[in-house]
Amino acid sequence: MFMARTCGSHSQTTGPRLRDVAQRLFARHGYAAVSMRQIAAEVGVQAGALYNYIPDKQGLLFDLMRTHLEDLLAAWQAEPHGAGPLEALEAFTRFHIRFHLERPDAVFIAYMELRNLEPENFAVIEGLRKRYETVLEDILSAGKQAGVFTLPDTKLAALAVIAMLTGVTTWYRDDGRLSRDRVARIYWNMVRKAVGA
Amino acid sequence: MFMARTCGSHSQTTGPRLRDVAQRLFARHGYAAVSMRQIAAEVGVQAGALYNYIPDKQGLLFDLMRTHLEDLLAAWQAEPHGAGPLEALEAFTRFHIRFHLERPDAVFIAYMELRNLEPENFAVIEGLRKRYETVLEDILSAGKQAGVFTLPDTKLAALAVIAMLTGVTTWYRDDGRLSRDRVARIYWNMVRKAVGA
DNA sequence: GTCTATACTAAGATAGAC
DNA sequence: GTCTATCTTAGTATAGAC
Numbered sequence: 001m002f003m004a005r006t007c008g009s010h011s012q013t014t015g016p017r018l019r020d021v022a023q024r025l026f027a028r029h030g031y032a033a034v035s036m037r038q039i040a041a042e043v044g045v046q047a048g049a050l051y052n053y054i055p056d057k058q059g060l061l062f063d064l065m066r067t068h069l070e071d072l073l074a075a076w077q078a079e080p081h082g083a084g085p086l087e088a089l090e091a092f093t094r095f096h097i098r099f100h101l102e103r104p105d106a107v108f109i110a111y112m113e114l115r116n117l118e119p120e121n122f123a124v125i126e127g128l129r130k131r132y133e134t135v136l137e138d139i140l141s142a143g144k145q146a147g148v149f150t151l152p153d154t155k156l157a158a159l160a161v162i163a164m165l166t167g168v169t170t171w172y173r174d175d176g177r178l179s180r181d182r183v184a185r186i187y188w189n190m191v192r193k194a195v196g197a
Numbered sequence: 198m199f200m201a202r203t204c205g206s207h208s209q210t211t212g213p214r215l216r217d218v219a220q221r222l223f224a225r226h227g228y229a230a231v232s233m234r235q236i237a238a239e240v241g242v243q244a245g246a247l248y249n250y251i252p253d254k255q256g257l258l259f260d261l262m263r264t265h266l267e268d269l270l271a272a273w274q275a276e277p278h279g280a281g282p283l284e285a286l287e288a289f290t291r292f293h294i295r296f297h298l299e300r301p302d303a304v305f306i307a308y309m310e311l312r313n314l315e316p317e318n319f320a321v322i323e324g325l326r327k328r329y330e331t332v333l334e335d336i337l338s339a340g341k342q343a344g345v346f347t348l349p350d351t352k353l354a355a356l357a358v359i360a361m362l363t364g365v366t367t368w369y370r371d372d373g374r375l376s377r378d379r380v381a382r383i384y385w386n387m388v389r390k391a392v393g394a
Numbered sequence: 395g396t397c398t399a400t401a402c403t404a405a406g407a408t409a410g411a412c
Numbered sequence: 413g414t415c416t417a418t419c420t421t422a423g424t425a426t427a428g429a430c
Contacts, residue, residue, distance in 0.1 A: 014395080014396090028312065029312055029313075030227065030312050030313060031229075031312065032227050032229035032230040033312075034352055035422075035423060036424065037422085037424095045395090046396065046397060046398075047424085047425085048396075048398085048399095048425080048426075048427090049395065049396050049397075052395060055423075056425075066421080112309055115230075116226075127340040131242065152382075152386045152387070156380070156383050157387065159364060160361045160364060162363075162364075163360050163361050163363070163364025163367070164357045164360050164361040164364070167357065167359075167360025167361070167364075168356075171356055178350075178353075185349075186350050187353070187357065190349070190391045191391075193390050193391050193392075193393055194387045195387075195390075196390055211414090232405060232406085233406060233407080234406095236405085242414065242415085244406085244407085244419095245409090245414075245415070245416085248406095248407070248408080249413060249414080252405095
């Protein structure tokens with residue numbers, strides 16, 4: 001019977017660990033401020049070994065952002081929406097807060113590192129972001145037509161609501177005075193009133 | 198009569214230009230991604246010459262952020278507030294949008310580069326940010342006590358409103374379909390309803 | 395798949411001439 | 413006050429041994 005070498009294969013763990021570590025470091029210090037050597041050190045390998053899993057540093061960033069946004073869109077598709085626009089808006093509000101509070105690092109990167117994407121990669125990420133904005137815009141638009149929302153401008157309302165909800169990630173702490181559910185309830189109260197429902 | 202040398206003194210222009218250039222480059226590419234040589238090239242001097250005006254790169258970033266936030270607080274002090282809480286909230290909403298749209302680069306840096314501040318500098322900047330949040334919180338608090346606002350949570354409402362208003366800077370374009378005034382009016386409509394006024 | 399070693403480039407900051 | 417030149421450190425990425 002053999003014992004595995006100390007320096008043997010770790011292909012089943014190094015790949016995921018690399019992404020986990022990079023996500024945390026990019027969120028904390030910024031993409032440009034984090035070196036491949038730092039990432040490698042936290043993963044527990046030498047810098048050269050990382051290139052068995054990624055094409056380059058830019059590819060790593062792009063992969064993290066694309067995965068996050070695709071997860072976001074897929075999760076909303078899987079979320080039970082209510083019947084009418086008011087129920088759908090409440091579902092969206094609670095979903096957005098919950099989803100974003102569960103992945104603060106991925107959210108941070110998706111909003112802060114757009115500048116560091118090369119043009120082709122930027123176009124892909126922007127497309128995914130637009131698709132998510134459209135989800136909310138469609139809800140608001142349907143509600144306005146049905147006469148349950150009063151909105152001066154549907155497009156701006158969508159942007160305003162998303163900005164307001166995403167802002168939660170900048171201050172929320174798990175050991176703070178409010179639970180996630182309580183925060184979601186308070187924000188839903190403000191969103192509902194803002195759209196005139 | 199003398200003609201100034203081509204390589205003569207520019208002390209009255211290089212200092213301000215350095216800050217202008219750095220602000221634009223930091224906003225566009227991020228603090229960590231911009232080199233002193235890039236900045237120097239755009240200013241039109243060699244890298245070494247920059248150190249006649251700044252202690253180091255970190256000091257430059259800190260100076261830009263502190264100046265921006267001090268300008269913000271001073272500008273609000275100079276702004277005519279209305280009599281009651283409702284008028285004050287409208288004044289704050291319009292002021293915040295106007296002030297932020299006038300300085301997109303400074304705003305971007307103040308929100309995105311907090312991670313790149315050294316601890317002592319970070320503490321100063323956070324203090325200034327808190328002071329500005331408190332401005333809005335006090336308005337909301339006064340309005341709630343006077344019975345003109347209906348708010349589930351004053352603190353969260355302040356954070357929500359600021360996030361919503363600041364979000365304008367991420368999508369507004371001068372050649373877009375809406376003027377700044379029109380945007381401010383639409384946002385004031387939503388803010389007013391959100392606080393139950 | 396990971397290591398060691400390294401090629402190559404560029405960074406922040408300083409010294410001394412003019 | 414700016415330039416040229418340079419010190420020192422560190423970055424991304426690759427080559428070849430194991």
